[in-house]
Amino acid sequence: AARSSLPAFNGSGATSDGHHVPLLANVGSGKDARAAAEAGAEGIGLLRTEFCFLGRDTEPTIEEQVAAYGAVFEAFPGRKVVIRTLDAGADKPLPFLTDATEPNPALGVRGFRTDRTSPGVLARQLEAIAAAAGAHTADVWVMAPMISTAEEAADFAVMCAGAGLGMPGVMVEVPAAAIMSEAVLSRVRFASLGTNDLTQYTMASDRQLGSLASLNDPWQPAVLQLISATVAGAARATALEPASGARTVGVCGEAAADPALAVVLAGMGVNTLSMTPRALSGVGAVLESVTLEQAKELASRALAAHTAAEARTIVRSRLPILEQLG
Numbered sequence: 492a493a494r495s496s497l498p499a500f501n502g503s504g505a506t507s508d509g510h511h512v513p514l515l516a517n518v519g520s521g522k523d524a525r526a527a528a529e530a531g532a533e534g535i536g537l538l539r540t541e542f543c544f545l546g547r548d549t550e551p552t553i554e555e556q557v558a559a560y561g562a563v564f565e566a567f568p569g570r571k572v573v574i575r576t577l578d579a580g581a582d583k584p585l586p587f588l589t590d591a592t593e594p595n596p597a598l599g600v601r602g603f604r605t606d607r608t609s610p611g612v613l614a615r616q617l618e619a620i621a622a623a624a625g626a627h628t629a630d631v632w633v634m635a636p637m638i639s640t641a642e643e644a645a646d647f648a649v650m651c652a653g654a655g656l657g658m659p660g661v662m663v664e665v666p667a668a669a670i671m672s673e674a675v676l677s678r679v680r681f682a683s684l685g686t687n688d689l690t691q692y693t694m695a696s697d698r699q700l701g702s703l704a705s706l707n708d709p710w711q712p713a714v715l716q717l718i719s720a721t722v723a724g725a726a727r728a729t730a731l732e733p734a735s736g737a738r739t740v741g742v743c744g745e746a747a748a749d750p751a752l753a754v755v756l757a758g759m760g761v762n763t764l765s766m767t768p769r770a771l772s773g774v775g776a777v778l779e780s781v782t783l784e785q786a787k788e789l790a791s792r793a794l795a796a797h798t799a800a801e802a803r804t805i806v807r808s809r810l811p812i813l814e815q816l817g
């Protein structure tokens with residue numbers, strides 16, 4: 492086997508009784524994508540496209556974007572690659588798109604909202620994604636960040652259809668979208684929970700402030716409730732309109748890289764987990780140590796907890812394999 496600097500995860504994410512939970516990678520470049528493939532990721536659950544836009548003061552051309560996205564798709568032939576459209580603003584400012592004088596950038600024009608203030612950038616990005624997808628065999632899904640309403644989800648689906656992209660989805664990282672998951676998911680095909688921002692906005696605590704780390708904790712009961720509500724809403728959206736296929740819900744925030752929380756997420760009915768490649772082997776091992784029934788039991792115990800510490804302690808104490816992982 493090829494030597495790798497990352498611990499290898501070989502096979503596919505599953506509980507001990509064979510419930511498949513694909514373990515995907517979060518990547519931000521073609522180089523990252525090749526490393527993720529080498530680490531055994533089953534696909535990409537979050538391609539952050541900011542890499543193509545950062546550190547420059549003009550929009551990259553469509554040709555530049557096609558080459559950048561193509562380098563990622565190329566690393567996962569025939570596999571699922573979820574690409575996120577540009578998430579400029581707040582912690583990812585871009586000189587030609589974001590207004591540096593906004594008083595509250597995290598609550599400002601960021602993510603999908605930049606399509607209102609700088610129309611055209613997103614449409615050109617979708618055109619580039621479609622062109623790159625057409626030149627590769629990867630199964631390309633496209634999602635928009637910072638979606639807050641069903642109308643925004645519908646608008647994004649229309650833009651994707653216009654570009655010839657058949658798998659539109661949204662990130663659920665704003666509490667409003669989690670609460671309204673059924674309505675949001677009746678407009679698109681899938682959701683991916685961005686637990687970093689979902690936690691920040693639920694707890695009203697800046698994700699960049701280390702001093703607020705105990706609030707910025709995805710084990711917080713309010714965050715767990717919103718994740719569970721998102722999954723339930725997705726199931727209702729599927730039941731209302733089964734002809735458009737099951738609405739899947741993934742997690743692509745840091746929560747998916749915490750092996751104990753990953754088991755809870757799988758038990759809640761989350762379909763895929765996407766994480767930094769170095770977390771794949773640990774999450775895979777802990778997932779494999781439980782049955783689906785046990786994962787569901789841990790999820791209901793976590794959801795019944797009143798504090799983050801209680802949820803974490805209850806779940807961790809029931810996963811003895813964590814001690815071996817260190």
Ligand code: PEP
Binds near residue numbers: 539687688
């Ligand atoms: C998130 O918010 O959880 C997420 C995955 O996106 P980012 O960290 O890029 O905002």
Ligand code: MG
Binds near residue numbers: 636685688
């Ligand atoms: Mg986010």
